[in-house]
Amino acid sequence: ETGVTQSPTHLIKTRGQQVTLRCSSQSGHNTVSWYQQALGQGPQFIFQYYREEENGRGNFPPRFSGLQFPNYSSELNVNALELDDSALYLCASSFRRAGVGDTQYFGPGTRLTVL
Amino acid sequence: GENVEQHPSTLSVQEGDSAVIKCTYSDSASNYFPWYKQELGKGSQLIIDIRSNVGEKKDQRIAVTLNKTAKHFSLHITETQPEDSAVYFCAASKNDDKIIFGKGTRLHILP
Numbered sequence: 387e388t389g390v391t392q393s394p395t396h397l398i399k400t401r402g403q404q405v406t407l408r409c410s411s412q413s414g415h416n417t418v419s420w421y422q423q424a425l426g427q428g429p430q431f432i433f434q435y436y437r438e439e440e441n442g443r444g445n446f447p448p449r450f451s452g453l454q455f456p457n458y459s460s461e462l463n464v465n466a467l468e469l470d471d472s473a474l475y476l477c478a479s480s481f482r483r484a485g486v487g488d489t490q491y492f493g494p495g496t497r498l499t500v501l
Numbered sequence: 502g503e504n505v506e507q508h509p510s511t512l513s514v515q516e517g518d519s520a521v522i523k524c525t526y527s528d529s530a531s532n533y534f535p536w537y538k539q540e541l542g543k544g545s546q547l548i549i550d551i552r553s554n555v556g557e558k559k560d561q562r563i564a565v566t567l568n569k570t571a572k573h574f575s576l577h578i579t580e581t582q583p584e585d586s587a588v589y590f591c592a593a594s595k596n597d598d599k600i601i602f603g604k605g606t607r608l609h610i611l612p
Contacts, residue, residue: 388544388546419599419600421600421602426604426605427604427605428505428507428590428592428602428603428604428605429545429590429600429602430602431599431600431601434598434599441598442598442599444599476544476545478600486596489535489547489550490535490547490600491547492537492544492545492546492547493544494543494544495544495545
């Protein structure tokens with residue numbers, strides 16, 4: 387167990403709806419990264435949050451947004467859901483210091499199905 | 502753009518034999534190469550990682566080798582056991598920021 391938790395475990399939404407996924411980082415970590423894993427693919431980087439600010443973003447549209455809270459937990463929000471958003475969403479926590487990150491530890495993921 | 506290629510996509514080996522998974526990366530600035538094991542319902546578990554200042558690292562039955570010149574790195578599992586059956590992902594990153602993953606290798610350990 388990595389100590390990284392995500393909620394909910396599973397979620398079903400319809401096209402056009404909005405969704406919020408949550409992640410609690412491992413104790414002592416200050417950075418959270420979010421990844422999208424489509425079926426049969428490797429995870430793809432969405433964005434990273436460090437000290438409550440976005441610290442790098444992958445090739446995802448603005449309807450994917452996030453937040454990091456003072457306790458370093460994080461949310462991923464997706465607006466105007468599309469069928470292709472159906473995937474496993476993974477968060478990973480790590481410790482960042484002096485501009486350099488450390489090993490990322492993944493949570494179990496949230497399985498999102500968009501109908 | 503940055504890319505990690507992983508082969509094979511599926512691998513079946515007899516229990517007790519060795520398994521090798523190979524990856525290549527495109528960004529020469531990558532300096533950190535983790536390997537993750539993904540089992541259904543268990544998320545992605547870091548099994549071993551290697552940094553660019555090291556050519557090889559071993560942890561019990563698992564070893565990883567890195568050739569920075571060729572931009573290749575490989576995972577070796579010896580004396581495979583049924584619990585090694587899973588999907589394995591190689592990955593590359595710079596300073597442990599954005600991780601670029603391969604597409605995964607489904608490893609089957611045959612009895």
